[in-house]
Amino acid sequence: MADIKIMKTPAETTIAELFSASKAALPGDASAREAAFARFTKAGLPHRRVEEWKYTDLRAAMREAAPLAPQLSDRAVEKALSGNDFFAEANAAKIAIVNGHVSEGASELGALPDGVNVVTLSQALAENHPLLASLGAIKGAKSNVAYALNAAFMTDGVVLHVSPGVEVSRPIHLRFAVDGESALATATRVLLVVEEGASVTLLESHESADGVGHQPNNVVEIIAGDKSRVRHLRIDRHGREALALSTLTAHLGAHVAFDSLNLVARPGFTRHQVYMTFAGEHTVGGVRGATMLNGSQHADTTLFVDHIAPHCESRELYKTVLDGEAVGVFQGKIAVAQTAQKTDGKMMSSAVMLSEGGTMNNKPELEIFADDVLCAHGATCGALDDDLLFYLMARGLPRKEAEALLVESFLGEPIEEALGDDETLHGAFMAVIQDWLAARS
Amino acid sequence: MLEIKNLVAEIEGKRILDGLNLTVNNGEVAAIMGPNGSGKSTLSYIVAGKEDYDILDGEVLLDGENILEMDPAERAVKGIFLAFQYPLEIPGVATMTFLKAALNSQRKARGEVALTTPDFIKRVNEAATKLEIPKEMLRRALNVGFSGGEKKRMEILQMALLQPSFCILDETDSGLDIDALRIVADGVNALRSPDRSFLVITHYQRLLEHIVPDTVHVMANGKVVKSGGKDLAVELEASGYADYKAQEAA
Numbered sequence A: 001m002a003d004i005k006i007m008k009t010p011a012e013t014t015i016a017e018l019f020s021a022s023k024a025a026l027p028g029d030a031s032a033r034e035a036a037f038a039r040f041t042k043a044g045l046p047h048r049r050v051e052e053w054k055y056t057d058l059r060a061a062m063r064e065a066a067p068l069a070p071q072l073s074d075r076a077v078e079k080a081l082s083g084n085d086f087f088a089e090a091n092a093a094k095i096a097i098v099n100g101h102v103s104e105g106a107s108e109l110g111a112l113p114d115g116v117n118v119v120t121l122s123q124a125l126a127e128n129h130p131l132l133a134s135l136g137a138i139k140g141a142k143s144n145v146a147y148a149l150n151a152a153f154m155t156d157g158v159v160l161h162v163s164p165g166v167e168v169s170r171p172i173h174l175r176f177a178v179d180g181e182s183a184l185a186t187a188t189r190v191l192l193v194v195e196e197g198a199s200v201t202l203l204e205s206h207e208s209a210d211g212v213g214h215q216p217n218n219v220v221e222i223i224a225g226d227k228s229r230v231r232h233l234r235i236d237r238h239g240r241e242a243l244a245l246s247t248l249t250a251h252l253g254a255h256v257a258f259d260s261l262n263l264v265a266r267p268g269f270t271r272h273q274v275y276m277t278f279a280g281e282h283t284v285g286g287v288r289g290a291t292m293l294n295g296s297q298h299a300d301t302t303l304f305v306d307h308i309a310p311h312c313e314s315r316e317l318y319k320t321v322l323d324g325e326a327v328g329v330f331q332g333k334i335a336v337a338q339t340a341q342k343t344d345g346k347m348m349s350s351a352v353m354l355s356e357g358g359t360m361n362n363k364p365e366l367e368i369f370a371d372d373v374l375c376a377h378g379a380t381c382g383a384l385d386d387d388l389l390f391y392l393m394a395r396g397l398p399r400k401e402a403e404a405l406l407v408e409s410f411l412g413e414p415i416e417e418a419l420g421d422d423e424t425l426h427g428a429f430m431a432v433i434q435d436w437l438a439a440r441s
Numbered sequence B: 001m002l003e004i005k006n007l008v009a010e011i012e013g014k015r016i017l018d019g020l021n022l023t024v025n026n027g028e029v030a031a032i033m034g035p036n037g038s039g040k041s042t043l044s045y046i047v048a049g050k051e052d053y054d055i056l057d058g059e060v061l062l063d064g065e066n067i068l069e070m071d072p073a074e075r076a077v078k079g080i081f082l083a084f085q086y087p088l089e090i091p092g093v094a095t096m097t098f099l100k101a102a103l104n105s106q107r108k109a110r111g112e113v114a115l116t117t118p119d120f121i122k123r124v125n126e127a128a129t130k131l132e133i134p135k136e137m138l139r140r141a142l143n144v145g146f147s148g149g150e151k152k153r154m155e156i157l158q159m160a161l162l163q164p165s166f167c168i169l170d171e172t173d174s175g176l177d178i179d180a181l182r183i184v185a186d187g188v189n190a191l192r193s194p195d196r197s198f199l200v201i202t203h204y205q206r207l208l209e210h211i212v213p214d215t216v217h218v219m220a221n222g223k224v225v226k227s228g229g230k231d232l233a234v235e236l237e238a239s240g241y242a243d244y245k246a247q248e249a250a
Helices: A010-025 A030-043 A074-080 A121-126 A130-134 A145-153 A386-393 A399-419 A423-440 B040-048 B072-078 B095-109 B117-130 B135-139 B148-162 B178-191 B206-210 B231-239 B242-249
Strands: A093-098 A101-103 A116-120 A156-162 A172-178 A185-194 A199-208 A215-224 A229-237 A243-252 A257-264 A269-278 A284-293 A298-307 A313-322 A327-336 A344-353 A359-368 A374-382 B002-011 B014-024 B029-033 B054-062 B080-083 B090-094 B166-170 B197-202 B215-220 B223-228
Touching: A010 A030, A010 A145, A030 A145, A074 A093, A093 A156, A101 A121, A101 A156, A116 A121, A121 A130, A121 A156, A121 A185, A130 A156, A130 A185, A145 A185, A145 A215, A145 A243, A145 A269, A172 A185, A172 A215, A185 A199, A199 A215, A215 A229, A229 A243, A229 A399, A229 A423, A243 A257, A243 A284, A257 A269, A257 A399, A257 A423, A269 A284, A284 A298, A284 A327, A284 A399, A284 A423, A298 A313, A298 A344, A313 A327, A313 A359, A313 A399, A327 A344, A327 A374, A344 A359, A344 A399, A359 A374, A386 A399, A386 B072, A386 B090, A399 A423, A399 B090, A399 B095, B002 B040, B014 B029, B014 B040, B014 B054, B014 B197, B014 B215, B014 B223, B029 B231, B040 B054, B040 B072, B040 B080, B040 B166, B040 B197, B072 B080, B072 B095, B080 B148, B090 B095, B095 B117, B095 B135, B095 B148, B117 B135, B117 B148, B117 B178, B148 B178, B166 B178, B178 B206, B197 B206, B215 B231, B223 B231
Parallel strands: A093 A172, A156 A185, A172 A199, A185 A215, A199 A229, A215 A243, A229 A257, A243 A269, A257 A284, A269 A298, A284 A313, A298 A327, A313 A344, A327 A359, A344 A374, B029 B197, B029 B215, B080 B166, B166 B197
Antiparallel strands: A093 A101, A116 A156, B002 B014, B002 B054, B215 B223
């Protein structure tokens, strides 16, 4: 049999070199990293002929692979965090994760609310912490390239544990930042285990400066125990040239109330993946997002929602605003197993095009094996409503301002659904939207 | 003063206004009546600046200045206000936020300073009280979940707040019960002044018993076919529009 040599792209070659060079220094079980890296090597960087990545050609987008970011001094951390803190008003306990490493000096690790225990991921990996057994709870994510790369390279992050029955008094804010003169890669991992009957809000923000093409890859894994209530709220404000990959996995027990909200405002190229599994009965899970794009930005949201247990309700609502030549992607797959009778699932993706040049790709999918379910999906794409614009302009609002108000109204829906009456957090999200709109006019 | 001269307009090749002439003087309340499809609502949209129409001929002059080239926002700044027949719902935008944005946009365009928040709230509350609009409504999203009557009162509240010089009421009486009609009419009457004019579009004389017009114009087939005083409305109520339709057809 002839030898078949698979051609690697320059980025794939660099990633392999980086893994060889850095693996000895990375914390924890080397064999698990090797296995994860083997999964990546087998697949390579995905391209448009791989169905899951049809609209998001990662191989084309990642021409070069950036080296892993080095840990920064306290002073450099301060500089990296000198930008706007999106959740400043949220009275949250802060944990700063800068250039892929938890910065203890900029974090309140010792002052987290009662009932919350934290250990850094690097420490947990080094001592093989028992909670790490919960990583990878959603098997489907394992074969995903972004997830596998993260598993191979993960440097640090946090493992959070909320004790049974504890209502955590204030939110926990994970503030991620990347800072460096040249492009840097990070691989960070968060594990949040919420025990039975507990409730917690996890805030996640990502920031980096414009002008440098950083390559962050972040994974958040949430295990929500029975009767727990978990909110996960995320703002992605990486720099203009960033290529940001992120994955959320949510494994939901019975009688859980789970909400996740993702706001994407600035990075040039993003892919946010959500794996949500309904493993227990009578659980309500909502994943929502708002994305604002202009120029040649590309943003992808890809969902894998698995209903295994019966009597669960899932809500997926994503809204995208596109200006310039931007490209939006929404892929959402709801799978309902034969065991998941009485599932109630609703998925919706809507896009508003502010220019002629934008492209929106919507791919909702339902895969249903149970015979007594209520599932619906929809996708819309269109310009702002002319009648609404006329109404606002007839009151004296110039066109741009009228458009801005309508965009706020459009994007506000998933935010309101996720946050309800929480004015502080609502304000934090709307401020990012208003910033984007102000820069437009 | 608003002067409409020989206005000809079409939508998708269909002629809606066909050489319409109308003058409304400062301080005048002019009523326009006419059968369905005579072009009344189109007239209101064209004066306010809706873009769906092809203007083939004619002028609309506000205090001598042709406004047809201006966009709706510029016309609003000049003093045109249209109270919509069907006010639109805007989810997610609080009524107060919208009112403030509208008022301050107009002030800014006129070179006036923005109102301070307390001053703004005071003005809104005064207007709302007169129109029996509960404060709770002002906190809700604009027109979302409002009843027909509430939406119409909200239109008059906007009018009171923006203080336009030329107001168009497009079938403001439609969908109103007697009490709501009285509240809306009182709101309009309170705004009557020597330097503000009104164009009141209606099918029925009922509204004109509450907002008594100085002049009444009958519109049919895209033009004004008869003008008179307030008694003309009473005549129409008795005789109907059949004569005018027949006149056009002949």
